[in-house]
Amino acid sequence: MGFGHRTEGGYAVVELRGDVDLARSPEARALILQFLEQRSDLLVDLSEVAYIDSSGVASLVEGYQVAKKEGLKFGLIGVSEAALSVLRLARLDQVFPIHSDLDARIADDG
Amino acid sequence: MSAKRPDLRLIREDPDQVAVEQLALLAELIQEFASSLNLDETLQTAIERFMAYMDAEAASLFLLENENRELVCYKCVGPVDISGLRMDVSEGIVGKCVREQACQMVRDVRRSHDFSGTIDHSSGFSTRSLLCAPLSVRGECVGVLELVNKRTGDGLFNPRDEALASVLASAAALAIHNARMAASLVEHERLKRELELAGDIQRHLLPPSCDSDFPVNGVNFPAYEVSGDFYDFFPLDNGRIYFNLADVSGKGINSALLMAQTSSLLRCLARDFSDPGELLTRVNRELCETASHGMFVTIVSGFIEPESGRVCFSNAGHQPPLQRGVDGSFSEIPAGAPPLGVVPETVFPVSEISLAGGSLYLFTDGVTESLTAEHLPLDVSGLITLIERMSELESCERLQNIVAEIRRPGARQRDDITMMLIESQDTGLGEKLFERRFSADPECLHGLRTELKSAALQAGCSAEVAGEIVLAVNEACMNIMQHAYQGDCAGEILLEMHNNDGELVCVLKDWAAPVDPSQIRPRPLDELRPGGLGTRFIDELMDDWVFDTTPQGCGNCLTLRKRIA
Known part of the structure; x- marks a missing residue:
């Protein structure tokens, strides 16, 4: 299952799907960094993620850090239960801005 | 050959001609010595011909025996057969020839203090004059060539006779020496073949080579053809495995024989005992009755329960086995009794350990006393270092690599090297x-x-x-x-x-x-x-x-x- 992306509501939205593990996290990382390099505000949609490991989480951490440095918006939306349990394990649920979906994020942006 | 020879006596008068004849005779005899396949016969014909040429009444060849204390008549020609006659080197003119390693020419024995007359007394022979030449090779005297009573001329030997006898004696000595060397070489080869055969039989007493799937593995490398070390292991009907590793005092054939005896006793009796202490008590009593020359056996002998990883064993005066825990720690388990074959009433205490995923190393002093590249004894500490270095290898490969390291190329192996590894198949993981x-x-x-x-x-x-x-x-x-x-x-x-x-x-x-x-x-x-x-x-x-x-x-x-x- 390949990863997707779309542009909506002023955000580039990277859609991660299936297993984001060591075999596929390099692809996720490249996609995230590509949009940040284009200076897009970025949301990562995790609603279809069945499994994420520390390498997948590391791609999100890197994206968060680059966005912050570049003054771009970054966040996670539609975090699946599987992904959320791993983020909680790493205490990253307290670090990343997390919204149920794009609309919730836009509403929060004000 | 004799047909070509001129009749020497007819042309004896010309001194040059005499010299040529003598050289011809010597050359012929020396050549016969050199090419002889039967030294016995060659020596016999040589003294016959020499006696005839010298116009002597009798000739004999004495050889030294009994650590050069006695002379024995080995060959003789003449009216009286004295072959087999023995005389002390301190006696007579023949003895003086040996003692002084020089020719003795006695023109009239009645005037010689050295003449003993022993042979004359017993044989009725009458000795007038004597010529003795030592059989010497590289300064070592092996016997004497003796000529008795010159028949022609004035009936006395002359200096030319002496020179001739001296040359012939040297050639005969060399031939005897070479024949003895050849015989000792043949004997040496025979003993070597027998030792190789013994070593071969001994190797067959050891269990088959390594198998990592079996909890016990062993290796033995003798320093010489035969080994005084041994090890054995075999499964028993009750699911247990019997094992032993031992070192017989001394090296060589006597140790190898005691090794074979002990190993066979253990192989027979191990099936009848469940207590390793009682097994050794029985074998010790047997060995005390038969072992001799102060020989003894140090041994670790016991049983393994592969299911539980429990090992019980007795140590009779052997190097402490080395236990490696699953956590990597090492401990030595010292002997609880003296070696086998010393005190018949010895009681052998039993040690019991649990392998629990770890291993037990047994070895002989050939392992710990082997020299490292720095010429220092390996010691138990060096062995531990080797074990740790090889720890990633499977048991069988590990054992072989450790021993290969000990027997590093170029190092002279001074003692038998024997080692056994008992390793738990049970992981302790459920x-x-x-x-x-x-x-x-x-x-x-x-x-x-x-x-x-x-x-x-x-x-x-x-x-x-x-x-x-x-x-x-x-x-x-x-x-x-x-x-x-x-x-x-x-x-x-x-x-x-x-x-x-x-x-x-x-x-x-x-x-x-x-x-x-x-x-x-x-x-x-x-x-x-x-x-x-x-x-x-x-x-x-x-x-x-x-x-x-x-x-x-x-x-x-x-x-x-x-x-x-």
């Missing part, structure tokens, strides 16, 4: 539920997670705990792929999951270079950076995890534990 061997390729992880999850569910885990185990094992695999193998997908990983009484135990092994354990400590969570989360996950999700710094049979070994019931 029932195995799952085993997968896969390449260190991230693409393999997806399938592995699916299989592991269903195995964990089947073991009775909740979906949540199964997910946690999968996540932790997946993180461990990633660490191996990225840090141990450093991205080399060709590497192999072995994953086993066991149920140890309600605790799931996952063991991950790799064959990469050992990883520095300090690199796998979990990082603090408040430190926000992309990497280093994996170990944190494992730490959070599992009850316990251990990274073995000196694993056996692999490069790195990580054990994860989580209680599920």
Whole structure:
């Protein structure tokens, strides 16, 4: 299952799907960094993620850090239960801005 | 040959002609000595012809015997047969010839103080004049050539006779010496072949070579053809395995014979005993009755229960066996009794240990006393270092590599080298539920997670705990792929999951270079950076995890534990 992306509501939205593990996290990382390099505000949609490991989480951490440095918006939306349990394990649920979906994020942006 | 020879006596008067004849005779005799296949016959004909040429009445050849204290008449010609006659080297003119290693010419024996007359008395022969020449080779006298009573002329020997006898005696001495050398060479070869045969038979007394699937392995390298060391092991009907490793005092054939006797006794009796102490008591009594020359046997002998990993043994004066715990610690288990074959009433205490995933090394002093490249004894400490260095190898290969290191090329082996390794087949991890061997390729992880999850569910885990185990094992695999193998997908990983009484135990092994354990400590969570989360996950999700710094049979070994019931 390949990863997707779309542009909506002023955000580039990277859609991660299936297993984001060591075999596929390099692809996720490249996609995230590509949009940040284009200076897009970025949301990562995790609603279809069945499994994420520390390498997948590391791609999100890197994206968060680059966005912050570049003054771009970054966040996670539609975090699946599987992904959320791993983020909680790493205490990253307290670090990343997390919204149920794009609309919730836009509403929060004000 | 004799047909070509001129009649020497007819032309004797011309001195030049005489010299030519003498040279011809000597050349012929010397050549016969050199090419002779039957020295006995050659010497007999030589003194016959020499006697005839010299116009002597009798001639004999004496050889030294009994550490050169006695002269024995080996060959003789003349009216009286004195062959076999023995006389002391202190006696007579023949004896004087040996003592002084010089020719003795006695023109009239009645005027000589040295003449003993022993032979004349016993034989009725009348000796008038004598010529003796020593048989000498490289300054060593092996006997005497003797000529008695010159028949022609004035009936006396002359200096020319003396010179001629001296040359012939030297040639005969050389021939005798060579024949003796050849005989001793043949004897040496025969003994060597017999020793090789004995060594061959002895090797067949040892169990077959290494097999890592069997809990016991042994090796023996004799310093010479035969060994005074031995070891043995064989399964018994009750599921136990009998083993021993021993060192017989001394080296060579006598040690090898005692070795064969002891080994056979143990092989027979081990089936009738369950207590290793009682077994040694019985064998000791037998050996005390028959062993001689102060020979004795040091031995470690006992039984293994492969199921439980329990080993019970008695140590009779042997080097303490070395036990390596599963945690990598070493301990020595000293002897509790003197060697076999010394005191018939000896009682042999029994030691009992549990291998518990560890191993037991038995060895002879040939191992610990072998010299290192620095010419220092290896010692137990050196052996421990070797064992630790080889710890990633399978038992059989490890044993062979350790011994290969001890017998390093160019080093002269001074003693028999014998070593045995008893290793627990029981992992101490409980029932195995799952085993997968896969390449260190991230693409393999997806399938592995699916299989592991269903195995964990089947073991009775909740979906949540199964997910946690999968996540932790997946993180461990990633660490191996990225840090141990450093991205080399060709590497192999072995994953086993066991149920140890309600605790799931996952063991991950790799064959990469050992990883520095300090690199796998979990990082603090408040430190926000992309990497280093994996170990944190494992730490959070599992009850316990251990990274073995000196694993056996692999490069790195990580054990994860989580209680599920």
